[in-house]
Amino acid sequence: MKKKATNWGLYLIIIGTLLLVLTRISILSTYNWLLVTGLLCIIIGIVLHIRSIKHESGY
Numbered sequence: 001m002k003k004k005a006t007n008w009g010l011y012l013i014i015i016g017t018l019l020l021v022l023t024r025i026s027i028l029s030t031y032n033w034l035l036v037t038g039l040l041c042i043i044i045g046i047v048l049h050i051r052s053i054k055h056e057s058g059y
Contacts, residue, residue, distance in 0.1 A: 009049025016041030 019038030023029045 008043045009047070009052055010011075012045030012048065014045075016043075016045060049056045 016038045023034045028034055
């Protein structure tokens with residue numbers, strides 16, 4: 001269970017990347033909220049991933 005909780009950062013980065021790719025290849029690129037949502041998912045995912053790495057290493 002704890003191992004799954006540490007991977008949330010990577011999952012959010014992947015979801016955000018998929019959102020940005022989907023808005024690029026479809027007609028949905030005119031909706032800014034999808035682009036902002038993808039960007040926020042990537043930023044929050046990076047922060048969570050860095051925090052999980054620091055927590056595991058004892059920094």
